[in-house]
Amino acid sequence: MHYRLYNFLQTHNILFKNQFGFRKNTSTSHALIQIVERIRQSIDNKNNNCGIFIDLSKAFDTINHEILLSKMEHYGIRGIALSWFKSYLSNRKQYTYLNGISSNVKQINCGVPQGSVLRPLLFLIYINDLPNISKKLTFFLFADDTNIFYESKSELHLEKTLNKELKKLYTWLVVNRLALNIDKTKFIIFHPYNKPKKQNINLRIN
Numbered sequence: 001m002h003y004r005l006y007n008f009l010q011t012h013n014i015l016f017k018n019q020f021g022f023r024k025n026t027s028t029s030h031a032l033i034q035i036v037e038r039i040r041q042s043i044d045n046k047n048n049n050c051g052i053f054i055d056l057s058k059a060f061d062t063i064n065h066e067i068l069l070s071k072m073e074h075y076g077i078r079g080i081a082l083s084w085f086k087s088y089l090s091n092r093k094q095y096t097y098l099n100g101i102s103s104n105v106k107q108i109n110c111g112v113p114q115g116s117v118l119r120p121l122l123f124l125i126y127i128n129d130l131p132n133i134s135k136k137l138t139f140f141l142f143a144d145d146t147n148i149f150y151e152s153k154s155e156l157h158l159e160k161t162l163n164k165e166l167k168k169l170y171t172w173l174v175v176n177r178l179a180l181n182i183d184k185t186k187f188i189i190f191h192p193y194n195k196p197k198k199q200n201i202n203l204r205i206n
Contacts, residue, residue: 001084005077009125014075016128017096021143022120031142038138038149042096047151050201052166054146055184056173059119060123061111064119064177065089067096068112068126076126088118126176131167136161158189159201170206180205 009015015023020031035051042049068089073082092113096103112119112126120143130146131139140147150165152158173180187203 002121003079005018005118008077009075012076013027014128015124016131016139016141018131018139019128019141020182021126021141022124023143028142031140031147035140035149037148038140041150041190043190045151046192046195046196047134047153048155048189048195049149049151050158050162050189050203051147052187052203053185054145054148054169055082055181056144057181059127059144059178060114060119062108062178063112063123068122068174071125071129073141075128089113093176122205130172131171134165137165155197155199159203161204162201166203166205 018031018034020026020028020034039049039051055110064085069086071081072085077085089112092108093105094108112122123143125178127141127144127146130141133135136150139147140149148169150162152161170180184206187201187206189197189201191197
């Protein structure tokens with residue numbers, strides 16, 4: 001099923017072009033090369049470039065099944081195939097076994113199944129529409145690692161635009177029931193060597 005689903009996504013160019021995670025012929029190296037080149041071009045153009053590095057809290061384990069199935073249907077996975085995935089995600093249970101003692105069995109109501117080859121691919125589908133929130137920001141994704149870039153000659157314009165666009169990011173996270181790990185979410189300002197920062201940039205989410 002992974003083979004069929006992946007081929008369907010590739011054939012119809014459904015996956016976001018800058019998604020480098022869990023795809024054939026892509027790796028972290030490819031993602032880093034693209035990001036470094038983006039920063040280099042920005043500096044060559046004498047622009048300030050802000051890179052925001054997003055960390056999601058337990059992203060794979062908090063996927064909402066109804067939202068995932070709705071997105072799969074939107075991308076063209078329908079009928080028997082969609083019913084199969086609904087069955088695959090439904091009525092799953094888990095328990096913990098440690099030192100000869102088993103915990104109570106609990107129902108799993110969200111998340112993509114651990115240990116399954118489908119787990120990362122289903123997550124890619126879930127997060128695939130994230131870059132659609134903004135026409136101004138540039139996204140580079142590696143599964144749940146989200147890197148966002150925006151450049152401007154003006155630091156004030158950079159700050160103002162990013163805070164406006166980050167509101168859209170927060171709305172997307174709420175709608176898709178994902179949580180941001182604020183402590184691990186960072187941003188960096190890249191600027192030309194001969195153009196030092198004149199002001200502190202403050203970014204806010206919610």
